[in-house]
Amino acid sequence: MMQREWMRIVKHTEVARDTYQLILNGDVAQHVREPGQFVHVQVSQEYFLRRPVSIADVNQDESTITLLYKVMGKGTNALTGKKAGDFIDVLGPGGKGFPLHDLNTQQALLIGGGIGVPPLHYLGKKLKEKGVQVTSVLGFQTKEDAFYVEKFKELGKVFVTTNDGSLGTKGFVTNVLPDLKDRIDTFFSCGPTVMLRAVKEEMCDVPGYISIEERMGCGIGACFACVVESNDDQGYRKICCDGPVFRPDEVILP
Amino acid sequence: MMQREWMRIVKHTEVARDTYQLILNGDVAQHVREPGQFVHVQVSQEYFLRRPVSIADVNQDESTITLLYKVMGKGTNALTGKKAGDFIDVLGPGGKGFPLHDLNTQQALLIGGGIGVPPLHYLGKKLKEKGVQVTSVLGFQTKEDAFYVEKFKELGKVFVTTNDGSLGTKGFVTNVLPDLKDRIDTFFSCGPTVMLRAVKEEMCDVPGYISIEERMGCGIGACFACVVESNDDQGYRKICCDGPVFRPDEVILP
Amino acid sequence: MNTRVELPGLNLKNPVMPASGCFGFGREFAQFYDLSHLGAVIMKAATGGKRFGNVTPRVAETSSGMLNAIGLQNPGVEGIIAKEIPFLETYPTPIIANVAGSTVEEYVSVAEKLSETSVSAFELNISCPNVKEGGVQFGTDPFLAENVVREVKDVSDVPVYVKLSPNVADIVSMAEACAKAGADGLSMINTLTGMRIDPKTRRPIIANKTGGLSGPAIKPVAIRMIYQVYEAVDLPIIGMGGIETVDDIIEYLLAGASAVAIGSANFKNPLVCKELIDQLPEGLKKYGFESVNDAIGGAHDETYSSSISRS
Amino acid sequence: MNTRVELPGLNLKNPVMPASGCFGFGREFAQFYDLSHLGAVIMKAATGGKRFGNVTPRVAETSSGMLNAIGLQNPGVEGIIAKEIPFLETYPTPIIANVAGSTVEEYVSVAEKLSETSVSAFELNISCPNVKEGGVQFGTDPFLAENVVREVKDVSDVPVYVKLSPNVADIVSMAEACAKAGADGLSMINTLTGMRIDPKTRRPIIANKTGGLSGPAIKPVAIRMIYQVYEAVDLPIIGMGGIETVDDIIEYLLAGASAVAIGSANFKNPLVCKELIDQLPEGLKKYGFESVNDAIGGAHDETYSSSISRS
Ligand SMILES: Cc1cc2nc3c(=O)[nH]c(=O)nc-3n(C[C@H](O)[C@H](O)[C@H](O)COP(=O)(O)OP(=O)(O)OC[C@H]3O[C@@H](n4cnc5c(N)ncnc54)[C@H](O)[C@@H]3O)c2cc1C
Ligand SMILES: Cc1cc2nc3c(=O)[nH]c(=O)nc-3n(C[C@H](O)[C@H](O)[C@H](O)COP(=O)(O)OP(=O)(O)OC[C@H]3O[C@@H](n4cnc5c(N)ncnc54)[C@H](O)[C@@H]3O)c2cc1C
Ligand SMILES: Cc1cc2nc3c(=O)[nH]c(=O)nc-3n(C[C@H](O)[C@H](O)[C@H](O)COP(=O)(O)O)c2cc1C
Ligand SMILES: Cc1cc2nc3c(=O)[nH]c(=O)nc-3n(C[C@H](O)[C@H](O)[C@H](O)COP(=O)(O)O)c2cc1C
């Protein structure tokens, strides 16, 4: 069930260059159904639209969710000014995530790029809980941009790529996929569209899921701002409510 | 000299119903020339226009100014949320105040109504410093709205009126003026236009000064938002730079 | 406090409804509150056939507002009749159908089909800036507007509220043309056409390049237009543009609106319509109004002089 | 970083100037910074005779903007020539005179008198919404606009930038009419007509009832209009409407403006023009521009594809 709630900031820390971890306390944490869902965050009255941010972790006992966000523009920049103890207007949890309950996977590969990494963290945790073997490929621009690598190591084997080679393999996540794809049965990917396109091509013969982004209005399925073309009769999906997680062949990446 | 400065809030307290005292520290305090000047306050980026607020006191040693404001709308309401330690964007000091240096007065009468009272406080202090005998008439709606009565008592005799008689004389400031006007040589008045009109009429045979209000744009004399008709060739005065203090016969009250 | 308003075809228990395109067909909002609270519901635009709308991105943020270029995506009038109206009919709330098209024939055919349903009124969308084929011209040319309204009136007895575009030099002559053609009311305003360019990509943010500006940014334009039309044309007005608070609603009523619609504010707060409906009686009382009707057109009443003074 | 821009009559060391009516005649701002920093100065409107303007209140706040109805208060063209231009001439900054009037004759006569001075260009204000007699019509009717521009061009060799009103359905035909009449450039946009009503007094806040909306609220409308006109008309554009940051300036340049004017932001921060001029080179560099000229019209360059990608 989605709700609008003023959540309390428990902790707010910088975890990499321009990248912040935000732990929020509130009832929303009790309603997260699956990894890959997001919350729609109102930064302040100065910013008209909410910002969609993936849920990177959930602690149901403490009733907290963890967000990881990168400063991309005005809104995320203003968000950095919020302090522990402040309250923040959150709508969520929204969308359909990775269908954890229907999955029949033993060997999962998580493929995250940049700020697409966060939802895969909560997914990886949940997979590991189910006894699934988790391998992660995390791509960043440079070493300075990398975050949560240690946390993914707690889940399984981790391969890091950076564009400039300052950490891990030099290049893109797709550089390391050929060696891995035969060893896994399902992949889960989130990142910029260019990366998702490349991943989709590379992994075309492996079952998987991708999580995609689009600018949103309502974030709840009412405004048709966030559609992506689909391969079927209906012709489209709404990312905010039918997604953001889809089968790669379900949608046509823009 | 006017300047734009982020002034630090030293103290922020409620002094009467919906009425707040705000003490600000900064260089602006060093540039106040005379009582009756005002500062043009940017409440926050959410409010497009600045708010003009009179300077109610100056402490040059501590480099502070005191403002007294009443919550009238959105901006002043938002202002109440600022806390000691916060910084606030101030433009000032602006305008021409009471011409303290050219005055030849022995017996001054201050006539303030509601939130027109503040500039008279600093004026009264300055007059007293010059050895002038100060009498004050302060009009409020009710007892709950009254503020700074004790401070005016430090300056001389004080008459309070309230619309409902809950403090002092019941009625308007003009009710007590007939008894006082023969005992003073100059009056100084600030308050709502209706009051100023009545005061002007009542005190027509006594020299004096009035301070008037108008909605402002720039607050520095450039936009012609704040004009008041004048009785001379020029035809108008700009309240923000030619005023807000005028001789009663210099301007035509709207 | 009496918040009832009677308008052609619309018996409203309160004057607040969600604006077209900002509420889908109500389903998503029904998870947040009971739609029975609403004065009415204005559905997302209906066109003759299914439309897939524009390429994304379709929205962009602006100061105190947003741009959108959805492009009238909707399942088509038949789909709406089959799936959406039945859902909304489960509530006792009047349904207003937003009717759109690229040609007069399309408007007429959509209206004809919807006339067979339980909708209480049409909002004739002659002002959508995001449809290339003709939508804009209908909304900026009084002759075209008059014609399309007349044709729709000819085929249907459902009351017609014409939704005017603010992208005109003379809103009064647009309103007059609609009145002449027999419109039962007006709906004002649709979005102002705008654009944002991203300095990083050096391109318009919205794929369609231009989009419609909504939100508090446009409220002063809407209030001005409603004020002008109220003085010139004797038709009830549903006012909209940037409403976020009860004070905003009262400003619209005073300007001359008989009811109001709330659009993009639903994105900030999905509960906004219900919350404002709950707050309205208190808000009206604060300013001395005895009913919603008491406030309508109040800014034109030169005899009224406020008893509330400062200080 | 080269910030120079060459326009008809205007050799600008940078493309930033204060907008007409928001800077008086410069005196008040000269206490905050040296006006030599400015690309140019656009003076407050000049009319034939002294004008006292409208009754107060003349301004009201709106979401991300403000309304004004000053009513062209100014000392008249002779007063401006006698007292204001001599002051501005003490700076090496080009002066642009904003020319207004109620009749074609008044525009012509003001322009003739100003031609005898050192002003570098005219900004022909055919768009002031606050003058009743005719200002609005000039700005919303292409024929009237064409006529007044032609008449002014006939009596003066000073380059003419026509200031367009956004209160029109078709900005391109207004621009085309000006081009046809021999205008040297365009200045876009003036204010959108708006209104605010105070629920306490139940009256429009501005005594004139309607006022001109300025500020960030109108920026998307300005950007859209400049983008459209840039594609249709071969005249340089001075862009304005809601500029507060260097990113805003770059957005205007990309849309097609060759220079920009900053209006109501001067009220928030009297130093804004100077601060943005100081920040401009850095801001341009950040987005990979090599000069101001490099950015002008950039959003129309379909061959450019951003090299800056997300993550
Ligand atoms: C389902 C989903 C999950 C996401 N999860 C995360 C996450 O976990 N961490 C993270 O850092 N980012 C995430 N993003 C991207 C994030 O929403 C944008 O980076 C952010 O909205 C940019 O806002 P801004 O104020 O910095 O930029 P501005 O440019 O000021 O934003 C202006 C408007 O554009 C929208 N916008 C701009 N870029 C994007 C984008 N890439 N996607 C969607 N809307 C955008 C903003 O939401 C806002 O409405 C996610 C996006 C989606 C759709
Ligand atoms: C020279 C001068 C000195 C003043 N000194 C004081 C003072 O010491 N203490 C105090 O409480 N008030 C003072 N005022 C009045 C004060 O400026 C207004 O009460 C305040 O601006 C209202 O702002 P708001 O955000 O509450 O109202 P809103 O209605 O939200 O304001 C909207 C806009 O209207 C303007 N406005 C509204 N009312 C007034 C008004 N009465 N005068 C001028 N502008 C107005 C605001 O500045 C703002 O631009 C003074 C006004 C002037 C002109
Ligand atoms: C995302 C979005 C979609 C819209 N779709 C429609 C539509 O289909 N038909 C219509 O008449 N108006 C549509 N509008 C306009 C709104 O109904 C309303 O007139 C406008 O947004 C102003 O109100 P607001 O400022 O409260 O949003 C849409 C507006 C938005 C923001
Ligand atoms: C108080 C005020 C007075 C103005 N006076 C004039 C004027 O005399 N002549 C003119 O052409 N434009 C005038 N304008 C319009 C501005 O020059 C500018 O076009 C408009 O405000 C948009 O820019 P902004 O959003 O940066 O303010 C005035 C604007 C304001 C706010």
Ligand code: FES
């Ligand atoms: S953001 Fe509104 S439908 Fe997805």
Ligand code: FES
């Ligand atoms: S407020 Fe601009 S001249 Fe006074």
